Amino acid sequence: MKIRLPLLTATRTWGVKWRASNWFTVFVVTFAVFTDIFLYGVIVPVIPFALEYRADIEVDRVQYWVSVLLAVYGAGLLVFSPICGWFSDTVSMRRLPLLLGLAALLGATVMLNVATSVAVFVVGRLLQGISAAVVWVVGLALLADTVPREMLAQYMGYVSLGMTSGFMLGPLLGGVLYERTGYNGVWALCYAFIGMDFVLRIVLVEKKDLSQDLPVEPEHEPETKEPTRIEDNSPPADESVQSSTPRRPARKTFTQKLPAVFTLLASRRLLAALFASIVQATLVASFDSVLPLFVNEVFSWGSLQSGILYLTIVIPTLISPLVGFLGDKYGGRWFAGAGFLLACPMFILLRLITHNTIGQKVSLVVLLVFIGLAMTLSFPVIMAEITHIVAAKEQSRPLGSFGKGGAYAQAYGLFNMAFAAGTLIGPVWAGMIKQNYGWGTATWTLGLLSGVTVVPCVIWVDGSIRKRRIKRADLRGREEVS
Structure with missing residues (x-):
């Protein structure tokens, strides 16, 4: 049974194509990710001062509570990600x-705007984590x-750009606004982004929910074959053989009553x-708890300067x-490996x-630029x-073995759990x-x-490299025989 929003029914013909x-x-998904991560990061340069002056935390305990508040966000994300994945695939509506x-x-x-105690800060960050899971x-x-699967990594690049922009522009603008307009000025910008995000999510129409009398012309040719780079190394399936034969309708067995997440987790x-994904999130989130305090201790930089410093990491994400695009064309294995290396x-x-010293400040900026580039190489392809x-x-x-709604939301629920763990x-x-x-x-x-x-x-990444080499050798052997 499909759930439809009344507003979609009432305005379904307006601009439905675009x-x-x-x-x-x-764009809607990218902006949603940006808004969520921006609100996560906007108080990074502000939270140490807010804890000290609004929640009356002792100076020597500020680092501890900064880490706790960032971790609480991750906990909410971790717990609610699989729940959101199961619910989204079940209702078949996004x-x-x-x-x-x-x-x-x-x-x-x-x-978070009105908080004057640690308890309220903690609950606010927990709700942020739940929202991020969704x-x-x-x-x-x-x-x-x-989107067409053969262009997915390119599109994910835009989402990655939204995420990293939110991570880095949040602290930047948070620091600037806190310095220039005070605590409430920071939250005024947050409310503006939430309002814009609401409008975009209301306007969005899902292709699969369009009625048959409102067709949308495809923006790409229908796929006539599975992309050649898709493979999985999970035993016992041999996809090189099965992909060339029609799939049988799924039988209703006990195992099919289990969520698809258990089948997915069998894949190495x-x-x-x-x-x-865990490591990516760990590396990025690690800066949020230590960088503002570190540059304050060493360079005597306040929230404004530490916020501007985050630009060094966000600029490389523009690519x-x-x-x-290159990952779609050549595969993501070496891009991911090169990024972490x-x-x-x-x-x-x-x-x-x-x-x-000036030299040390320049060195810090250069190193952060290269770290931003490294994360950019790996994130879209992963x-x-x-x-x-x-x-x-x-x-x-x-x-049909994964059910009517498929397993994409549950798979990204696992991805989200990994990211949350990071x-x-x-x-x-x-x-x-x-x-x-x-x-x-x-x-x-x-x-x-x-x-x-x-x-x-x-x-x-891209499937077991050993199996790929075996398949290439097998193909070469067949060509020589023929």
Whole structure:
């Protein structure tokens, strides 16, 4: 049974072609991600001062509570991601959950705006995490439903751009507004973004919910074959054989009553992508708990300067769509591996920033630019990898085995859980290590984590590299025989 919003029924004929278009859908999802992450990051340079002056936290406890508040966001994201994935696939509708998530985000923003105690700050951040679960799970599933699969990484590049822009512009504008307009000025901008986001989510029309008398011309030729790069290395399926034969209708078995998430977790390829997602989020979120305080201690920079510093990480993300395009064309394996490999020495070299000199400030900026570039290389292809894995799983199983709604939302629920785990780990990892062992130890351990992640990316992104080599050798042997 489909759920329809009254507003969609009443205004379904207005601008339906562009409202259901690929580009508008991508724009709505990207802006939703940007808004959610922007509100997550906008108080990063503000929260230390808010805790001290509004919640009466002692100066020596500020670092602890900053890490806790960032981790609470990750906890909400972690717990509610699988729930959102299951609900979205069950109702086979994406826009209603998106609107409910925005309501949670509005409630969180109001609470954080008026908070004068740690308890209210904690509840507000928890609601932000719940809202993020909806946006990421349902938004990315909507994108997978809508856009052509062979261009997915390119489109995910725009979403990645929205995410990283929110991560970095949030602290930047938060610092500037706090410095110039005060605490309430920061939240005025947040309410403006929520209002714009609400309008976009209301206007959006899902292609699969259009009635037959309101056709939308396709923006691309229908796919006549599965993309060649989609494969999965999960035993016992042999997709190279099964992809060439018609799939049988699914039988109703006990295992089909279980959520598709259990089948997905049997894939080593998916586990590798989820691990990479955890590390990505850990590396990005680690800055939020330590960078503003570190530059204040070493360079005596306030919220304005620390906010501007985040621009060094966000500027390289402008090439995210290009990275996604190249990932679609050549595969994501080497882009993901190169991103984590580049980030490794950059994080380790951050430990050399210890003194208040011009040279040290320039070095910090350069290192942060390269870290932003490294994250840009890996993020779009890892996001697209989730969809490719689900497509490979569906191809290797009986038709309809994942149910009417498919498994994209549940797959992105797992991705969201991984990302949430990273946002939970990153602030605690960096904040606690810095507090107990110093800045240098925090940065080299993060660099080591990034280096380790290169291995699973090279082996499993785009499917097992060993199986690919076996298949290529087999094809060459057949060509020689023929």
